[in-house]
Amino acid sequence: MFNDLIYELSQDPFDPKRNFAVAVEYEKAGQIASAVSFYLRTAEYGYDSAPGEVYASLLKLAKCFEEQNDRFSTVSNCLLQAVGYMPYRPEGYFLMARFHERQGNWREAYAWARMGASRPEYPALPVDVEFVPYGSRFEQAVSGWWLGLRDESIKIFQDLLTEDISDHYRKSIEANLAIIV
Numbered sequence: 001m002f003n004d005l006i007y008e009l010s011q012d013p014f015d016p017k018r019n020f021a022v023a024v025e026y027e028k029a030g031q032i033a034s035a036v037s038f039y040l041r042t043a044e045y046g047y048d049s050a051p052g053e054v055y056a057s058l059l060k061l062a063k064c065f066e067e068q069n070d071r072f073s074t075v076s077n078c079l080l081q082a083v084g085y086m087p088y089r090p091e092g093y094f095l096m097a098r099f100h101e102r103q104g105n106w107r108e109a110y111a112w113a114r115m116g117a118s119r120p121e122y123p124a125l126p127v128d129v130e131f132v133p134y135g136s137r138f139e140q141a142v143s144g145w146w147l148g149l150r151d152e153s154i155k156i157f158q159d160l161l162t163e164d165i166s167d168h169y170r171k172s173i174e175a176n177l178a179i180i181v
Contacts, residue, residue: 002029016046020053023060024127032064039064043081051086052126058082059091059129066099075099090119091131097139106146113140134165138173145180154180 002025009018023038039057046054062078065071079099083092093116100109116136125131132138141156157173157180165173 001025014045016042016050016053019045020050020057020126023057027060027064032067036061036064055082055086055089055092056125056127056129058085059095059125060127062095062099063130072103088119089122090116090133090136091125091129092116093119094131094135094139095129097136097143101139101143104146106143109139109143110147110149113137113143132166132169134160134163134169138169141173142176145176150180 005018005022005025009015009022012018019038019041023035023042026032026038027035039061042050042057043054043061046057058078058081062075062082065074065078076096076099079092079096083096086092093112097109097112097116100106100112113136117140119136121133137156137160141153141160144156145153154177157177160173161170
């Protein structure tokens with residue numbers, strides 16, 4: 001299958017959807033440098049013709065660079081480009097909030113989470129970018145607690161526990177509430 005993708009891409013090397021498909025396969029194979037190259041090609045060639053793939057590529061680029069450590073500016077720039085490209089979609093806001101939360105940048109995490117929580121859901125992207133619809137609210141609660149917004153955090157966490165969320169988030173919320181309350 002991968003060889004077929006490469007052959008198809010060789011027939012039209014500027015096709016953003018084919019570049020995207022190749023990037024995804026390289027990432028799955030753990031060949032991150034190659035994946036980055038093809039995600040970049042997707043973003044460049046598909047700006048006007050393949051918006052879903054371009055947006056997803058920018059988000060995937062951020063993930064690829066984040067895994068390399070010490071690429072904080074590059075990760076942030078990829079996410080900023082994604083949000084600037086499709087400011088109405090929620091994924092970039094969530095990923096930026098999570099990125100800042102992991103760095104301990106509570107004010108930034110809170111601001112991005114609040115913006116993300118106000119975005120409506122959209123159809124799924126062509127690839128998983130680790131987005132969950134309740135993620136921005138979760139990040140808002142976590143970062144809010146660090147900013148002294150204890151009551152708001154408790155309320156958000158309790159509201160999330162009434163929803164259909166993954167076990168991972170449920171356990172994290174329960175652990176956070178055990179500390180906060």
